[in-house]
Amino acid sequence: MGNNPAKPVIRIDALPEDLILEIALQLDFEDLLAFKQTCRIFHLCACSDYLSRRLALSFHLPLDIDPWEELSALSGREIQRRMVRALKLDKNWSRGVPRIKQFVHIRGHVVHNDELSIGRMALLPGAQWLLTVQSNRRRGRTSATCTFWSLHDVRQPYRAACLEVSGQYMFSTAETACGKSPATYAVTYTQSGEDFLDVYNVPLEQRWAPIDSVTGTPQLLLRVRRPPDCPGVMYKVRLMGDFVATTISRDGSPYGVLVVCISSGHRVLLELPSIGELQGSYIEFVGDDLVIVTSQFDGVMVDKIAIPALFACSDPESSSCSASTIRLKKPRTIWAGVPIHPDAIVSFGASPGPRMTGWRLSHVNVLSFGQSLYLARIPPSTCTSSNDADGTDADSGPSDLPRSATRPAGLTSQDSTALGPWGHRAVWLERNWEDEHVRLMKMSASPPDHHGRRGTETTDMGIKLGVLVPPVPNLPFRPAECRSLAFDEAKGRVVLGLYSGDLCVLDFVED
Amino acid sequence: MVVLITSDDERIVVEDDIAKRSGLIRDLLAAPWDPKDGDREYMGIELPIVSSDVLKKILEYCEHHKEEPFDDTYESEDMFADIDEWDLNFITADPHMAFEIVLAANYLEIPPLVSLGSKAVANMMRGKDAEEICDMFNIEKDFEP
Numbered sequence: 001m002g003n004n005p006a007k008p009v010i011r012i013d014a015l016p017e018d019l020i021l022e023i024a025l026q027l028d029f030e031d032l033l034a035f036k037q038t039c040r041i042f043h044l045c046a047c048s049d050y051l052s053r054r055l056a057l058s059f060h061l062p063l064d065i066d067p068w069e070e071l072s073a074l075s076g077r078e079i080q081r082r083m084v085r086a087l088k089l090d091k092n093w094s095r096g097v098p099r100i101k102q103f104v105h106i107r108g109h110v111v112h113n114d115e116l117s118i119g120r121m122a123l124l125p126g127a128q129w130l131l132t133v134q135s136n137r138r139r140g141r142t143s144a145t146c147t148f149w150s151l152h153d154v155r156q157p158y159r160a161a162c163l164e165v166s167g168q169y170m171f172s173t174a175e176t177a178c179g180k181s182p183a184t185y186a187v188t189y190t191q192s193g194e195d196f197l198d199v200y201n202v203p204l205e206q207r208w209a210p211i212d213s214v215t216g217t218p219q220l221l222l223r224v225r226r227p228p229d230c231p232g233v234m235y236k237v238r239l240m241g242d243f244v245a246t247t248i249s250r251d252g253s254p255y256g257v258l259v260v261c262i263s264s265g266h267r268v269l270l271e272l273p274s275i276g277e278l279q280g281s282y283i284e285f286v287g288d289d290l291v292i293v294t295s296q297f298d299g300v301m302v303d304k305i306a307i308p309a310l311f312a313c314s315d316p317e318s319s320s321c322s323a324s325t326i327r328l329k330k331p332r333t334i335w336a337g338v339p340i341h342p343d344a345i346v347s348f349g350a351s352p353g354p355r356m357t358g359w360r361l362s363h364v365n366v367l368s369f370g371q372s373l374y375l376a377r378i379p380p381s382t383c384t385s386s387n388d389a390d391g392t393d394a395d396s397g398p399s400d401l402p403r404s405a406t407r408p409a410g411l412t413s414q415d416s417t418a419l420g421p422w423g424h425r426a427v428w429l430e431r432n433w434e435d436e437h438v439r440l441m442k443m444s445a446s447p448p449d450h451h452g453r454r455g456t457e458t459t460d461m462g463i464k465l466g467v468l469v470p471p472v473p474n475l476p477f478r479p480a481e482c483r484s485l486a487f488d489e490a491k492g493r494v495v496l497g498l499y500s501g502d503l504c505v506l507d508f509v510e511d
Numbered sequence: 512m513v514v515l516i517t518s519d520d521e522r523i524v525v526e527d528d529i530a531k532r533s534g535l536i537r538d539l540l541a542a543p544w545d546p547k548d549g550d551r552e553y554m555g556i557e558l559p560i561v562s563s564d565v566l567k568k569i570l571e572y573c574e575h576h577k578e579e580p581f582d583d584t585y586e587s588e589d590m591f592a593d594i595d596e597w598d599l600n601f602i603t604a605d606p607h608m609a610f611e612i613v614l615a616a617n618y619l620e621i622p623p624l625v626s627l628g629s630k631a632v633a634n635m636m637r638g639k640d641a642e643e644i645c646d647m648f649n650i651e652k653d654f655e656p
Contacts, residue, residue: 015614026632027636027637037641039645
C-alpha cells in the first residue's frame with residue numbers, strides 16, 4: 001500500500017474519531033456523499049445525527065422540513081434522505097424544461113356549483129393538504145365552497161372536508177396542528193355590506209367526504225365583524241395557533257393589521273404609519289412574530305412584531321389596554337431598486353433557530369414583473385422590530401440589497417404567480433399576447449453564497465427562466481385551462497386548478 | 512528551555528513559551544518534578560508519535576502565533592473565510608504534510624491548528640469522488656454502498 005517505504009504511511013482512516021468528525025464538518029453535503037462511500041469508519045461518521053443536523057442548518061437548498069418538525073428530532077439518516085431529495089429536485093428544476101416525475105389528474109366532483117372553476121388554491125405546509133375555493137352564484141346569492149383535499153397518497157386523493165361561506169369571498173387560509181386533523185380555517189368575506197372574519201375548526205375525514213356531508217361539520221370558533229372605527233376591507237388573513245391576523249385596506253391602500261386572539265376574542269389593531277401612498281401589504285407569521293411587509297411604488301418596508309408579547313401586556317380586564325390600537329413606528333424603507341407592482345409577490349423565508357428548534361425569519365423575498373422579472377432578497381437585519389421601544393434606525397436612509405433582474409421574452413402578462421418561501425423557485429402562468437399562447441413558467445434562482453465561501457455580496461442570483469408546461473403539452477390539459485395554482489417549493493409540487501373544476505398535481509421529484 | 516524528543520529520536524530545544532502552545536506540553540510542564548528523577552531539561556519530553564519534520568513545522572506555527580492568547584474553545588467556522596494569509600500558506604504548502612500536521616496537532620492539543628488542518632484536509636476532498644479520496648488518503652475501500 002504505501003508508496004514511500006522509508007516513511008511510515010499514515011492512513012486517514014486510522015485517525016481518531018473526533019478528528020474525522022472535525023474534517024467531515026468542513027465538507028458540504030455533496031462532498032460528504034463521496035466521503036461516506038470510502039470506508040466503514042467514514043460512513044459511520046458521515047451518517048451521525050450530529051453531523052447531519054449541522055449540515056442541514058447550512059444546507060443551501062430548500063429542505064423539506066415541516067414547520068412542526070424539529071430538526072433535533074430527526075435522525076441523521078432521515079435528514080440525509082431529504083437532502084438527497086433536495087439535490088435531485090434542484091437538478092431537475094434547474095433544467096430548461098424540468099421533467100414531470102409524477103402527474104395526477106383529479107376530477108372535480110362538484111354537485112351543484114354554477115361556477116366550477118377553482119378560483120383560489122393553497123397547499124398547506126407539508127403539501128399533503130390542499131385547500132381549494134370555488135365561488136358560486138345561486139339564486140342571486142353569492143357564496144364560496146372551500147374544500148380540503150388530502151394528497152397524502154397523491155394517487156388516491158380524496159376530499160376530506162367541505163365548507164360553504166355565504167357572501168362575497170375575499171381570502172382564506174388554513175393551518176393544521178402537526179399536519180393532522182382538525183384544521184383551523186380562517187376566511188374573510190363581505191355579506192350584506194358588512195365585512196367578516198370567521199375562524200372555523202374543521203375536522204378532516206380519513207376518507208372521501210360527500211359535499212353535503214353533515215358528519216364532521218366545521219365548528220365556528222370566532223366571528224369578527226370589522227370594527228366601525230376602521231373602515232375599509234379585511235383582506236389577507238393568516239393563522240398562528242391561537243392568533244389570527246388580517247390586513248385592512250381603505251380605498252385600495254393598506255392602513256392596518258387586525259390581530260385577534262381566537263380563544264379570548266381580544267383584538268389589537270396595528271396601525272401602519274401614514275407615510276405617503278402605500279400600495280400593498282403582506283403578512284405572515286414566522287415563529288412567534290408577525291412579519292408585515294408594506295410596499296410603496298419604489299421601495300418596501302419590513303416590520304416584525306412578537307405577537308404573544310403584544311397580548312401578554314394587554315389584559316382584557318383593564319380598560320386601558322383592551323381593544324387597543326398600536327400605532328406602528330415608521331419602518332426603515334428598503335430601496336429594492338425594483339418597481340414594486342401592487343400585484344408583486346412577497347414570500348417569507350424561515351429557518352430553524354441556532355439551537356435547531358423553533359423558526360425565525362431568515363429573509364423576505366419580493367418578486368415583481370415589469371419590464372423585467374425582478375427578484376430581491378431582504379435580510380432580516382434590515383427589518384424593524386416594533387417591539388423595541390423607540391428604535392433608533394427608524395429614520396435611517398434606504399439601504400440597498402441583493403437583487404436581480406431578467407428580461408422576459410416578448411409581450412407577455414403573468415398571472416397566478418407563486419414564489420416559494422426560500423425565494424429560490426417560482427411558478428406562474430404566462431400569456432403571450434402575440435401568439436395568444438399560455439405557458440406554465442418557472443424560475444430558479446441560485447442559492448446565496450453557495451459552499452459557504454464568503455466573498456463580495458453578489459447581486460447576480462443566477463436566475464434561470466424555463467417552461468414547466470408548454471402551451472400544448474402531452475398531458476390531458478392545457479395551461480390555458482388553468483385558473484389558479486398552488487406551489488410547494490421544497491416538495492417540488494405544483495397543483496393546477498382548472499376552469500372545469502378539475503385539479504392537476506405535478507411532482508418534479510420522486511420520493 | 513524544553514527539550515522535545517521526536518519519534519525518530521531527534522532532540523529539539525524549544526523556548527517554553529513556544530512549546531506551551533501545546534496543551535499536552537503545558538500540562539506536562541505544570542506537573543511537579545522530582546529532581547531525583549534527573550535533570551528535567553536533560554530528560555526532555557518524548558513525543559513518540561510525532562516525527563521531527565512534522566514537529567518542526569508545528570513549532571514554526573507555534574512561533575508565529577506565540578503572542579496570541581490560548582484559545583481552547585476554537586469554533587470551526589466556514590472554510591477558508593477567516594484564515595489569515597500566513598496560516599493559509601503554511602497549511603497548503605504541502606498537502607500531505609497538512610494531514611500529518613492535523614494528526615500531530617490533535618495529539619499535542621493545539622485546537623486552532625487542528626481546525627486549520629482539518630479545513631485543509633477537507634478542502635483536498637472537495638469535488639472528488641470516493642475512488643479519488645481513497646487514492647489520495649491511502650484508504651482501503653472496504654465498503655460497497
